[in-house]
Amino acid sequence: MMDLNSVVEKVLEKSDTRLETIYLVACGGSLVDMYTSDYFINTEAKELVAGLYTANEFNHVVPKKLNENSLVIICSHGGNTPESVEAANVARRHNAQSIGLTYNEESMLFETVDHKILYEWGEDTSVENNPMAIILNIVVEILHRQEGYAHYEAFKQGMHQIDDIVKNAQDQIQERTDQFADTYGKEEMFYILGSGASYGHAYGFSICSLMEMQWLHASAIHSGEYFHGPFEATDHSTPYILLMSEGPSRPLDERVLKFFKTYAKKYEVVDAKELGLSIIDENVSDYFNPILFYSVLSVYRYKLSIVRNHPLDTRRYMGKVEY
Structure with missing residues (x-):
């Protein structure tokens, strides 16, 4: 090849x-x-x-x-x-x-x-x-x-850095993901929010990790669109996962978090800055958020599968029935 x-x-x-x-x-x-x-x-x-x-x-x-x-x-x-x-x-x-x-x-x-x-x-x-x-x-x-x-060299440098950032982040979140799984293991519906390059992974975590792999109801919401309809459903009983990106769209995510702190109760914040992505050049960091989030959220979904006693490779339709 x-x-x-x-x-x-x-x-x-x-x-x-x-x-x-x-x-x-x-x-x-x-x-x-x-x-x-x-x-x-x-x-x-x-x-x-x-x-x-x-x-x-x-x-x-x-x-x-x-x-x-x-x-x-x-x-x-x-x-x-x-x-x-x-x-x-x-x-x-x-x-x-x-x-x-x-x-x-x-x-x-x-x-x-x-x-x-x-x-x-x-x-x-x-x-x-x-x-x-x-x-x-x-x-x-x-x-x-x-x-x-213009930022080609910064991008290449980011590619050299991302593997260590991911490994450190996965080590950092072990206790936190245990707590998440214990807290939310019995929930049946999640909303996943993100912006910028990371919105795709908010969507991916909802349809693949939660719906496909855990048979849970889930929906992705763009952080910028949250205040144009979806926020009306916010209450103290529905769990949210907010992907806070590092980069130019971060203010969209911060606005959601500010609202959550007043009007929501069940929310988990996965913050790329907290997890070390800020060492990558700010001109290219946005494009590395999803790589980090994929690896970090893989730990979240694994811990959730253990608490729910639902292995990640269990399927009832995919590859089993005609569709």
Whole structure:
């Protein structure tokens, strides 16, 4: 399999002129891994445009701008998700290049895409080698080579720092996550709030960690949208998890916390600044929040699964019935 820089070089060499659009296509947790990259491009790029699509919608509602100046990045953990494999076929039919990411070297996805990236998976792997960080690295590299990215070196330095930050944060929260699980182990509904690049992981924690893995009701709310309807449901009986980002959208999260302190009772604050992310350059820190939050919230969901006696890999529909 090609390494990341080789893949980027091949993509840019094959492009007729310059890439105009990057489509980030996946399902479930793999789609969540792409949110940060979509946010990065649409925040930092002057010309390049990104689009984030759940695979089946991409296949049925094909973007009109999909063409030879497009790159489709497709991620499928096992590499055999039918909708994601078909997305590679859609890209090919429209003369767009495709990159496929999976941890399964024998996957159907690898039989279909133009460029292949095999990523590592497991507790002992570096977070830099997991799909969220890999995809972010790809789009940063493409943007830098096409348009220039003023904070490229700061971003690269952040990638070197994030693994230690994550490990320290996971050590730091062990007692806190035990207390969280004991306190909220019998709850059946959670609201998850976040902003900036982290909103994607608020969504991901709700649909994957809580709904899929724990069969709990959950919903993500953007911190900026909380005060435009959702805050009316705030009371002392409903639990909230607030992801407080480090970076330019932090004031949105702080505003929510201020309201919680007056009108809510059950809320857990996961603060990236408290967990050490502030050592990363402030110009790029926002893009590392989700990497930190994913690893930290993985501890939260594990501790919750123990208290609830509901293993994280238990399913009643996925892979068991026709759907």
